Amino acid sequence: MGPSTFLALALVALPSGDAAGEPGRHWAFQPVHEPATPQVREAEWCSTPIDRFILKGLESKDLRPSAEADRRTLIRRLHFDLLGLPPTWEEVQAFVQDIAPDAYARLVDRLLASPHYGERWGRHWLDVARYADTKGYVFFEDAEYPWAWTYRDYVIESLNQDLPYDRFILEQLAADQLEPRSLPALRALGFLTLGGRFMNNQQDILDDRIDAVSRGLLGLTVSCARCHDHKYDPILTRDYYSLYGVFANAVEPTIPPLYFDPPQTEAYQAFAKELKAREQKLADFVRTKREQVMSGARTRAAEYLLAAHALESQPSTEEFMLIADGSDLNPRMIRRWQSFLLRTRRNHHPVMAPWHEFARLPEAQIAERVGEVLAELIRPSVERPLNPLIVQTLASQPIRKLEDVARCYGEVFKTVDSAWQAGAAQGASRLQDPSQEEIRQVLYGPDAPANVALLPQGNLDLLPDRPAQEELKKLLKAVEEWRAKGAGAPPRAMALEDVAQPIEQRVFIRGNPGNLGELAPRRFLPILAGQDSPLFTKGSGRLELARAIASPSNPLTARVIVNRLWLHHFGAGLVSTPGDFGLRSDPPSHPELLDYLAAQFMANGWSLKQLHRQILLSATYRQSSRDRPDCRAVDPENRLLWRMNRRPLDFESPRDSLLAVSGRLKHEIGGPSVRHPFLASANRRTLYTYLDRMNVPSLFRTFDFPSPDATSPQRDTTVVAPQALFLMNNDFVSQSAERLLERAEIRRARGVEPRVESVYQLILARLPSEAEVSLALGFLGSEPTEQQWKRYVHALLMSNESATVD
Known part of the structure; x- marks a missing residue:
């Protein structure tokens, strides 16, 4: 393949038309305007305005729509689309026999009101939210998310309640900042927090959140601008880091919040008592060790000053050299002193200014220039005077090298520390001598390098020895495990909270956090909000970002969710790339219909159920989904929708159907995830399966279950031999056949043919044809054994009709 071939391939990938020269003219970036419904020749076929848009496209190609599907097909299609479960024989018969004009509409409304609707469509949303019950690989840290399921339950409840989609977005990005405050809504923040942890790489964690928000809600691949400007879409690296700053200024609280007031039951009180005891044991240990760490940092201040000075010429990646050189100083504490020196160098700090003046001199010049340095520092023109205790000590001691300066500081610090210890013992809150109090602040103040917290666990390496670190880990684990899994423990929300003082993010040049570029103030994407879009000023900016995404003026949000619903109802979206509405996306098959539905969706209060309806x-x-060769010759991919697409069921529906038809399905809604979904005792819907990012079962992947490592706007659809092999050989399927044969409906049937009819009614919700009865009798004979019945039922359970929806 030569250079010309590569060039040709590159040109194919580039956007074309108006969008290539003026990206702002791309169809997806234009405001949503509701078009007029088109005029069509066969208007009598149309039941809703949707049909006029579809029929217009068909008539432009001299095609006609297909006939309406039969009633059994319609109720089965609706049941799987809205509930993910098959209809029963009784439900099918009731609908078939209901000849009222509004029978179909009433069926739609009944299914939309079912609690199982939230389960079915909740699973679709969990694909977008990259839901899993674990963090992925995180070294020796506990990899489980004990409360991930609370987010899943929030999604189910929200969809069942028809929570307006704009509110759904606001809660998932900023529930903690909405007024009035809602404790149950805090669960929604799991959308941001339950992603993978990528070996606790903070940059990757935040990138994952940006990707979930941008592709999942906006249909834009913003993460492509992490290391460079987006190659195709008008998204700059600066735009990426504007969003990065939003999420970087929001952190997970050390203790996840409760999302309801727990009832004061005996079990809860026992839990709370044990939790308090474990927390007290942890607090006592931390208090003791923290005092040891801080005391060492103060008494050895001279050594830490010299070490911090020596470290300034080393990059952070060489921190291990501090350990390898034989010093027993704590590397993390050296870094804290280094940061303190950096802060105090920026102004004329009364205590540290002399240190900085000596530290900037070459070692050989210190002895000869000591008088000059001190004279310069104490000149009246200097804005802030020096601490007299430091000046007097430096003036009274021979200063030949920086070690002598450090020794002087160490002596003053010890003297002041002793005075403070004596005063504190008598209840003093500060030292009376202003000069001493100034130095005490360096040792004990809020910004003092020795003033450290051992929690969270990121500061474990401040402890002086490995046994102490291991003991702290043990005590932390005891508290965290009991809080999450102790008897009577209430569930918690995987929430976020803003940092006290937000910082402005800088661009990481080429994605390297060690190579900082220009400031990237927090704001929404200019391509959607305009080049003069306002900066985010309230906390992290999450609420302002959420409102910008959920705004009716945002051209993408409504289009993206409308397209997603259309995709799940028809098997293909109006836009073929549901996670990418950028310049490389194909144009919509029916652009006016997409805008009509988006405008109607917003006008109807962002109601998802109304959009479904x-x-x-x-x-x-x-x-009907029947093939029509004449139409297929004109539109082989059925983009014009001259028929309904026949679709294979997704991974969850066949398993849930096996449970339903065998009478084993437990209809309980919500609760903790269930492990081992294919054990004989597993009777909950597949939605509730415990999902381990590091160990997604191969069976899940065989049936096209999406990876939870990233947002998944659309699942792949494959038909491969291992899927059939599973249905043929897995114990779960054979056990389902056994349990179905134990159902009362089967037991009551007398004779082979009536029993065959009962099996068809339970599995396929219809009666068998004469040919199917004949085939069954040929296999079973007049006196079939239980093993023959089991094989026969097993064959029907894995039939193509059971695995597809017309």
Whole structure:
């Protein structure tokens, strides 16, 4: 393949038309305007405005829509689309026999009101939210998210309650900042916090959150601008780091909050008592060790000053050299002194200014210039006077090298520390001598390098020895495990909170956090909000970002969610790339329909159920899926929707159907995740399966379950041999056949043919045809054994009809 071939491939990938020269003219970046419904020749076919847009496209190609599907097909299609479960024989018969004009509409409303609707569509959203119950690889840290399921339950509840989609967005990005404050809504923040932890690499964690928000909510691949300006879309690296700054200024609280007031039961009181005892044991240990760490940092201040000075010429990646050189100083504490010196160098600090003046001199010049340095420092013109205790000590001691300066500081610090210890013992809150109090602040003040917290665990290496570190880890684990899994422990929300003092983010040049570029103030994407979009000024900016995303003036949000619903109802979106509406995306198959639905969606209060209803009541949705060669010759991919697409069921629906038809399905909504979904005792919906990022079962991948390592706007769809092999050989399927044969409906049937009819009614919700009865009798004979029945039922459970929806 020569250079010309590579050039040709590159040109194919580039945007074309108006968008290539003026990205702002790209269709997805234009405001949503509701178009007029088109005029069509066969208007009598149309049940809703949706049908007019579809029919216009068909008539432009001289095509006609397909006939309406039969009633059994329609109720089965609706059940799987809205609930992810098959209808029963009784439900099918009731619908088939209901001849009222509004029978279909009433069926749609009944299914939308079912609590199982939230489970079905919650699973679709969890793909977007990259839901899992674990963090991925995090070294020796506990990898489990004990409360991930609370986010999953929030999603189910929100969808069942038809929470407006704009509010759904606000809560998932900034529930902690909304007024009035809602404790249950705190669970929504799991959308941000339950992503992978990428070996605790903070930059990757934040990148994952940006990706979930941008692709999941906006249909834009913003993360492509992490290391350079986006190659195709009008998104600069600065835009990426504007969003990075939003999420970098929000942290997870040390103790996740409760999202309800726990009832004061005996079990909870026992839990709280044990938790308090464990926390007290941890607090006692931390208090003792913290005092040891801080005392060492103060008494050895001279050594730490010299070490911090020596470290200034070393990059942070060489911190291990501090350990390798034989010193028993703590590397983390050296870094803290270094940071303190950096802060005090920026102004004329009354205590540290002399140190900085001597530290900047070459070692050989210190002895000869000591008088000059001190004279310069104490000149009346200097804005802030020096601490007299430091000056007097330096003036009274022979100063030949920087070690002598450090020794002087150490002597003064020890003298003041002793005075403070004596005063504190008598209840003093500060030293009376202003000069001493000034130095005490260097040792004990809020910004003092020796004033450290051992928690969270990021400061474990401040402890002086490995046994102490291991003991602290042990005590922390005891508290965290009991808080999460102790008997009577209330569940908590995987929440976020803003930092006290937000910082402005700088661009990481080429994605390198050690190579800082220009400031990137927190703001929304200019391509959507305009080049003069306001900066975010309230805390981290999460709430302002959420409002910008959920704004009716945002051209993407409504289009993206409308397209996602259309995708799950028809098997293909109006836009073929649901996670990328950027310049490289294909244009919508029906752009006016997409805008009509987006405008209607917002006008109807961002109601997802109302949007479902609009789509499901259309004649377009009710079409038969039968093939028509003449139409296929014109539109082989059915982009014009001359028929309904026949679709394979997703991974969850076949397993849930096996549980349902065998009478084993437990209809309980919500609760902690369940491990081992294919054990005989597992009777909850697949939605509730415990999902380990590091160990996603191969079976899940075989059936196209999406990776939870990143947001998944659309699942792959494959039909491969291992799927059939699983259905043929897995114990779960054979056990389902056994349990189905134990159902009362089967036991009551007398004779082979009536029993075959009962099996068809339970599995396929229909009666068998004469040919199917004949085939069954040929296999079973007149007196079939239980093993023959089991094989026969097993074959029906793995039939193509069971695995697809027409």
